[in-house]
Every structure is written in C-alpha cells, then in structure tokens.
Amino acid sequence: MLSSWRARLGWSAVRLLLTVVVVLGVFGLFLWGLGRDPIKAYQDTFRLNILNPRGLAGVLARMAPLLLTALGVAIPFRAGLINVGAEGQFMMGALLGTWAALNLEGLPMGLHLALVLLAGMVGGALWAAVPGVLRARGWVNETITTLLLNYLAPLVVGYFVFGPWRAPELAFYPQTPEYPASARLPLLFGTRLHLGFFLGLFFLLAYAYLINRSRWGLELRTVGGNAEAARRLGLPVERWILAAMMLGGALAGLAGVAEVAAIHTRLKLDISPGYGFMGFLVNWLAFANPLGILIMAFLIAFIASSGFTLQITQRLPYAAVNVLMALILFTVLAKPLAQRGKR
C-alpha cells in the first residue's frame, strides 16, 4: 500500500516536471518568436521571484488569494459543480468587506477586522447563491451563469467606486477611501506577505480534513459522485448543491476582501489580475486534491509574479501570462485520459 502510494507520488512528480519542461520550452519558443530572449527572461523571473527573499514573499502573498479561490472552486467541484465564477465572487467579497471596513469604524481592533473578513465571505457567498439556487432547482446550468455573473460583479463594484463610495480627495483615479487601521490585514516582515496567506493555509487544512474525514465531506462527495444515488439515500441534494456553491463563494469572497485589506487598502476596479480564473486553473491542475492545491497555487503564483516581471523586463503586456496559463492547461489536457482519473 505504502509503496504504491510512493510510486504514485513519484510518478506525479515526474509528470509535473515533464509538464513544466514542455510548457517552458513552448513558451520560450513563443518569446523567441516575439523577438525576446527566453533564456534571459527565465533567468530574470527566477532570480527576482525565487532567489530574492522579497520576491519570494511576493509570490507567497499571491498564493493567499489563489489558495482561497482554488478552494472556492474545489468545494463545488467535489459536489459535481463547475464554479467558473470565483472572479465575480472575489469582487463581491471585496465590495461587502469594504462596506464593513468603512462603516463599522470605531469597533475594537480585532473585532472590526473579523467583521470585515466575515462580510467579505457573506458577499461572495450571496453572489454564488444566485447560480447555486438556479442549479439546485434544476433550472439553469451553473457553468454559464457563474461565467456571466463575472461580468456583472465589476459593474456593481464600479457603481460604488465611481459613485457613492468614491474618495473625494482622489479626483482622477476612482477608488474608495482607505481602510481604517483596524480593518487592515497586517503585512509581515515588511514584505507583501500578509496574514491572508495563513488564512489560506488554515482553510486548506480545514478542507483537507473535512472533505475526507467528516460526514459532511462524505455527503458532499456522494452528491458529487452520483446525485441520483445520493437522492435515493435520502440526502438533501438540492441543499448540498446550494451549500457547496455558497461555501465556495464565501472563500473566493474572503480572498477578495483579504487582498484589499492587506495589499490595496482601498477598493478599486483593478484589484484582481484574474485570481478567480487562476484559482480555477489551480483546482483543475490539482484535481481538488489538498496537497496538489498547495503545490499548484505556488506554481501559478510564481507564474503570475513572473507575468509582472516580464511586463517590466521584456515589455510584454501582463495578459501574456494568460498564454502561458493556456499552454499549461493545453499540455495537461493533452495527456492521456488514463492518468486524469474520473471526470
């Protein structure tokens, strides 16, 4: 048993390494085709984001939202749902969290922050409840509604940021006033690394435990494995579908509010470079496996940071990183299905 487990882990590592080599090779050719120097680009990204302690802390800081959005996709995934709406849930979490940050000032230090984070979770959960209800009732498939809601969320945020919540002193750049000190997530060691990273780790551990070792996790996975069988067993399938969506939305919303409370300190429109979609990618690569989510979140966080490095050192638009993500997904999807397991 143990040896087969080890063999599997070794095989996974080999596959991961092969994927990385293939993807780096193809993306290198791509950079070369654009007239850039791929070797120097890779050297720069590695030097600035791994070897440099501040850079590495920046990568870990990006892991915080990615761990949470990936879990936001993983929980519905285990219930057989495809949540492609983490991007919108992220924005709505940031929105409701900002409301709490700006309106509940004067509360004691820890309490205020806790309420801000909680409001973020509620915001994401409510936003995810819309496709959740529609799916639980069997009315509309959740894939398409979560995608469409991604386009609505920035408009809602835009309304508040350009309208009632706009900070009067910053006329040319629409954003809200700064979070008061009692609503901010502390940054650690003078780097971008913040408490949200440990929140992400905490929820990852909680997920790993609950999904595999609790009755809740078993029921959720039963619903995801075979909804009809779960119904015959007497499980409340509709309620589980809604709960899975809302739990997922809550974590994606927490990612959003944590990102604002730690990094941006004000709500504005460009708080996410696609963390919701990247979270989907992380979960897909990890297949909702907790250890896999940890590894893939690091990998994608590194790639996202590299995107910013390439933007500066190679003058590429940030969206070029999407090409890299696509190449990773293409490579993983092109592997024989026998390795991909269920689904």
Added chain:
Amino acid sequence: MSWFLSWISGAILYAAPILFPTLGEAVEQRAGMVNLGLEGLMLLGASLGFAVSFGTKNPWLGVLAAAGAGLLANLIYAWLVVHRRAHQLAAGLALMFFGIGMSALIGKPYVGQMAPVLPKYAPTGPQSLLFRYDPLVYVAFLLAPLFWFLLFRTRFGLRLRAVGENPAIAYAAGVSPSLIRYIAAALAGTLAAVGGAHLSLGITGTWSEGMTAGRGFIAIALVIFSRWNPLRAIVGALIFGGAVVLQLQLQARGIGVSPFFLDMLPYVLTVLVLLVWGRGVRHVAPASLGRVYFGTE
C-alpha cells in the same frame, strides 16, 4: 418613431457579431461539443482582424486572417477533445485563456488606433439611410437559414446530429465521429473569430483589450435559448442586440441611471432569458453533449 427605427436598425447591427458565434456554437453542440472558448476565439478574431486591416489597409484581409486564426485555434480545442479525450469545459476554458492572452499581445500596438473598416451598403427603400450595413451583417443573417438547412435537410447535417446524439451508433452506421467533430469545430472557430472581427472592423473601428465583454459566453446562453436551432438563434441575437442598443441609447440621452446599471442590462437579460427559456431543455439538447467519446475499440 425615429427613435424606434434607429433602435431596430441598431439591434440588427449589434445582433450580427453575436449571431456568428451563436451559429458556430449551435453546430458544434449539435455535434456533441460544448466550447467555452468562444470568448477567446472572438477576441483573437477582433485583434488579429484589426491588426491585419491596419497593416494592409484592407479590412477584408483582416476578416480573412481572423477566420483562419479562429479555425486553427479551435482545431487545438478539437484535437484535445476528440483526440486526447480531454474534458470539454476545461479545454474550452484553456482556449479562452489562450485567446485573451494572444489578443492582448497582438492588439497591444493598436490600442487607440483606427483601422480601415468594412464598407456599408444599403438596400434600396425609404429608410435606406438608416439601414446601412456592412456585408458581414447580411452574411450573418443569411448564414442562419443556411445552417438550418445544413443541419436539418442535408445528409451531412443528419450525420452531424447523429454524432451529437450518440457517437457510437453513428460510428456503427459508418460515420466517423472524429471527422465530423473536427469539421464542426473548424466551422465554429471560423464563425466565432469572424464575429469578433465584425465587432472591431464593422462596429467600433478600434481595438481595446477584452472588447468582446463576455459575448462569447452570451452566445452559449443564446444557443440554449435557441434550442440548438439556427433559426431561433436569430431571435436570440436580436434580443441581445436590442438590449445593447437600448443601453447605448439610454446612456446617450443621459437619463438619471448610472451607466454601470445600464451596462448590466445585456447580462441580466441573458440570465433571465436562460431562466425563462432555458428550463427543461435537457430533452432537446444533443444527448452526448459534453461527454467524452472513448471510441469503440
């Protein structure tokens, strides 16, 4: 009255770029494939079409380049789904990432530029000044009945639908599911990219990052609304076009509603349309939709 006429005229114009991808997706789904990558394909078409039109001063070469790129890009999707038996939703999202990234790279030098746009022609008649469209609009509305004929009145259409319902039986009847799916994907990729190119070369005349604003996903919703029928897709596209134009007109009049709420109109409408007409379509949907065909070995 003039307001009403210009609304209708605008609805027809804005229906075209969404009708192209909707028709393509309808064909693709009839062959059993859900493609969430339309958004990426449209962006690819919009940016490449614009870049080529800018470089060659010929918008038609732009449309042609977009069509070719869309075809090739969607063949990646088809290869993953058909050949490598990948999960369709994941493969589609990978294509979406690819299109978003590539279009940003291609379009970067052209932000804020103007390219030669498609010429406009009018049918003769009393309101011909108002109803002047570029040829792609006419093409879009002609393609719908053409695709209806292709799907429901030709041998090829019968085979394509058979593959979408049950590839194993289609295979037993002597049809190659792989070939049919590649052809359907090639058609869909071409159409989605042309839809994107129509947006940048027929409507705005400019390129901006992410300019399709979710039209690729709305097209998928419209396929469900139209019950996989190209003729009904016209209705869906007109509803969407009408919503976009209504929002633009209200904004131009400066009524007291925030533009952010007006911008929500097309998306909210799409969700509502899905809610009202998208229920209970499972028995209409192609039976093998989204499933991996493992072959008969």
